[in-house]
Structures are given as structure tokens and as C-alpha cells.
Amino acid sequence: MDLNKIRALVDEALEENKSLFLIDLYISSTNKIQVIVDGDNGVPLSECIRISRNVEHNLDREEEDFSLEVSSPDISHPLQNKRQYKKNINRILKVKTEEENFEGTLAKADENEIELRWKAREPKPIGKGKVTVEKTATLSYNEIKEAKVKIVF
Numbered sequence: 001m002d003l004n005k006i007r008a009l010v011d012e013a014l015e016e017n018k019s020l021f022l023i024d025l026y027i028s029s030t031n032k033i034q035v036i037v038d039g040d041n042g043v044p045l046s047e048c049i050r051i052s053r054n055v056e057h058n059l060d061r062e063e064e065d066f067s068l069e070v071s072s073p074d075i076s077h078p079l080q081n082k083r084q085y086k087k088n089i090n091r092i093l094k095v096k097t098e099e100e101n102f103e104g105t106l107a108k109a110d111e112n113e114i115e116l117r118w119k120a121r122e123p124k125p126i127g128k129g130k131v132t133v134e135k136t137a138t139l140s141y142n143e144i145k146e147a148k149v150k151i152v153f
Contacts, residue, residue, distance in 0.1 A: 031064065034071075035070045037072060089108070092104065093105075093106050095139065095146070105117050112141070114141070116137045
């Protein structure tokens, strides 16, 4: 299977809906093609079907047999694209960096960095007991090793 040809077919299908974007494209040694797309407003099943058909109808099974799966990322899939961060503003993220881990509400995401906010209990500066303080962390995308949306029930 030609990865570049399949990527071009996926890109062609994504051109029809500008709110969708490619997250990952895998081709296994057994010709299992896995396409993962996300969207600014989610990915309807009808869009996965449309992308799948666009790819499948332009490949010849007689020439080379394959299986094709088009899906949106599941909740365990880490964020990989800046657009994914932007669509998850006001959600709780778990972010791992080289030095430490953060868990907070995604307050801001721009082209260069994200901003997380959370509340923490810290000892009072004077006297006994603890006080709740608002914390903020600004992280550039290249500092982030992994970021996942935390689901709260």
C-alpha cells in the first residue's frame, strides 16, 4: 500500500468539510488501513462513512487486498493536534511534561502554548491550616509529552 496515495485520498475527502482534520494514518503489514480524523465540532458517523468511501472507491482490491477503518479518536487517545486543544477549552486535561504532571482546566490554547488552571490547598503563610489558591501553568506544545482529556462523571 502506498501511504502517500492514501493520505492524498483522505486529504481530498477532508477538503469537503473544513472542520475535519487528520490525526493519524496507519498501514499495517497486513494492509489494514486505519484513519483517525477529528473535527472542531466532533465527527459524525456520516463523515467517517464518506471518507471511507472516498478512499475505498479509489483503491483497487484486485490489485492489492486491504481492510479500511475510519474513526474518530477515542477518549484514551492523547491530544496530538493544536486544533484538538482549542476544541477542548474549558475541559479538564491531564498533561505530562518531562519534569512534572499537571491536571487542570484548559483555559487557553493558541498557536504556541496552552494555559491550565486549577485550585490547590496550601499551608497558610502565617498560622496553622491550609488555604485554597488558584494555580496557573503555561506550557508550550513542545514541552508537552502527553495530554489527555479527563472524563468527569
